Amino acid sequence: MACQRGALIVLEGVDRAGKTTQCKMLVQALQKSGRPAEAMRFPDRTTTIGQLISAYLEKKSELEDHTVHLLFSANRWELVPTMKKKLEQGITLVVDRYAFSGAAFTSAKPGFSLEWCMKPDVGLPKPDLVMFLQLSPAEAALRGQFGVERYETRVFQNAVQQKFELLMKDSSVNWQVIDASKSVEEVHRDITVHSLNAINKAEDIPLGQLWT
Numbered sequence: 359m360a361c362q363r364g365a366l367i368v369l370e371g372v373d374r375a376g377k378t379t380q381c382k383m384l385v386q387a388l389q390k391s392g393r394p395a396e397a398m399r400f401p402d403r404t405t406t407i408g409q410l411i412s413a414y415l416e417k418k419s420e421l422e423d424h425t426v427h428l429l430f431s432a433n434r435w436e437l438v439p440t441m442k443k444k445l446e447q448g449i450t451l452v453v454d455r456y457a458f459s460g461a462a463f464t465s466a467k468p469g470f471s472l473e474w475c476m477k478p479d480v481g482l483p484k485p486d487l488v489m490f491l492q493l494s495p496a497e498a499a500l501r502g503q504f505g506v507e508r509y510e511t512r513v514f515q516n517a518v519q520q521k522f523e524l525l526m527k528d529s530s531v532n533w534q535v536i537d538a539s540k541s542v543e544e545v546h547r548d549i550t551v552h553s554l555n556a557i558n559k560a561e562d563i564p565l566g567q568l569w570t
């Protein structure tokens with residue numbers, strides 16, 4: 359009997375919403391309950407393309423805006439065969455950022471339409487669940503200073519938040535908004551409930567294609 363596929367679960371949100379902490383906690387909780395699960399993150403800075411992106415984010419290099427957008431997308435596409443293989447093996451993937459960050463961040467730059475920004479990621483494996491960790495700019499500010507990487511300013515993050523709100527209007531994607539202002543444990547509980555639901559559903563339906 360073919361094994362049931364794993365679920366593709368994505369966490370999105372503006373910087374400092376707690377995505378990375380929550381991804382780790384979710385993977386650990388799933389593994390502990392006997393469900394195979396692995397963490398992934400985008401950009402994946404370990405590949406050749408990922409290293410170009412990383413240098414750009416760290417302001418060690420300059421890249422033209424369209425070019426870096428396409429590199430972020432290529433970085434997802436290069437991992438697709440690995441992702442599909444793992445999902446087919448029954449492994450649930452918990453992904454820290456995906457195509458939604460790609461579209462939201464680039465379209466927050468002047469001269470970029472959301473439509474253009476979504477195009478290169480059309481057809482990627484479609485997440486079974488996308489949780490948006492919602493945190494107001496005021497609450498985010500209480501969590502301390504922004505980092506030093508590119509995009510880490512209040513004005514830019516506000517623009518990104520607005521683009522995420524547009525993306526969340528798309529009902530072809532299973533969006534769940536999570537109140538990230540709650541305690542780490544409470545957020546973890548909310549995320550776990552939604553994830554278990556998605557994992558159960560994914561077992562019976564084929565993996566979809568994003569934005570098609």
Ligand code: NYM
Binds near residue numbers: 373415459
């Ligand atoms: N980012 C991330 C993009 O601009 N486009 C993308 O496609 C993705 C996946 O990279 N500020 C931005 C969002 C973040 C930065 O992410 C690096 P992280 O999670 O801090 O490594």
